[in-house]
Amino acid sequence: MQAYMPSSNLSTDETVCSADIPTTTVVPTTTPVTPTTPVVPTNPERGNYSVVNSNGTTCLLARMGLQLNVTYFSKSQNKTIVKISNLDPKSTSFSGMCESTTATLLLTGNHTNLTFTFSLNSTTKIYQLSALNLSASWEDMAAPFIVSNSSLQYLQGTLGRSYMCSVEEVLPVVSTFTLNTFDLQVQPFGIHDNQFGPADVCRMQKDNMLVPIIVGASLAGLVLIVLVAYLIGRKRSHAGYQTI
Template sequence: MTRITSVQSWYLGVTLPLILAAFLHQGFATVAPPTSPPHKDVRPDRGQYNVTNANGTVCLLAYMGLQLNMSFTSASLNKTVIDVFNLKPNETKSSGGCESDHAMLILSSDIDKINLTFGFILNTTSKKYHLSNVTLSALLTDMKERLSVTNGSLNYLRGTLGYSYMCRDEQTLNVSVNVSINTFQVQVQPFAVSGNQFGAAEECQLDEDDMLIPIIVGAALAGLVLVVLLAYLIGRKRSHAGYQTI
């Protein structure tokens, strides 16, 4: 039985760290960068934001919930504060335009005086696209002055021409020290839209990790059960052998 016990101990020594590592990996993969402020309790509603070319065809599709994290000077408090604002689809208009290698989605809300622009570029050689530019202009009620930021060197929401980019998990897009954007259940396709429908989805790394972790943990647990079962059967067989008549 010493050999069996050593096998069980070895497998436990390998399996438990594997399970722990999988859960730790999940924690690190889904935690937003520390620069982001705490979220509101209410998640933003998903909005359908499309861009139509001059000829009337849809050239960009986006379906996502958007949450703005903004640092600004409060007029009432006269100090810098951090606020979290959920973009409301029913109060937001979408516009923009598409060219062969770049596309633009403009979201505007007259009520909240917000204009948010997403700029995508396509590498015609690799057939890959990504979100490269974000511009935000906001003048909320308590803002002492208009908040305006832009970043043209981003590399988010990466996809392949003819496919849509999808990420069910929450992501944080850092734009500047004053602004970041949380996306929820995002699906976007800025190029090669056909029939006003998303192409086959390419899932983000966060979603793939979420699918992989249960498989790893399940396989480790199944292996542990198998080792324990084999140890039990071998031990039972040896126990019966000890009672044979000489």
């Protein structure tokens, strides 16, 4: 609309009301929250643990260093973080119980409860770590941390024998908790005279043992090839001198 028109044509200059100005809606961007990179401590100290059954005999033996890899919401940092914490055997108490086909080991210390459950297949005579439970109430946690998994198949050994792994093993339990073991030897069934039985060695340790054997065999083969080539060359050279 235009009043006081100097001619019959509308002016090209116009003023638009604010309601007619198109607006652009800015969609806010969201940044996914990712846990911070954890500080990795040194390898944990190895602890010695045992369980005695009702008749006073040892039914479970364990030697191992343990490291807890936990993802939780930090009160002080107001975000999700990953913390790797060593379980200190000096401040850890242990208990447990044994039955014919199940054995448990409970480790308690520093506001942390870690429970191992082993099960034995009475037909195959194979045992394994079938369940892990962790409950923790660390100072910086916004809420108690409680997780469990009862469908594991770790640390498999034969009845009457121990399971041994001198290298680090990483045992995922749930998405927010992984257990790292170091220099581990455990036997939950068939213990005699309070001693570990012969060891079933973990696959990673077997692989580590195979590497130097393979390298040594390769070097020995190379030396043999060089020696044979040298002897053949020397024999041909000697035969040539005899012909002349």
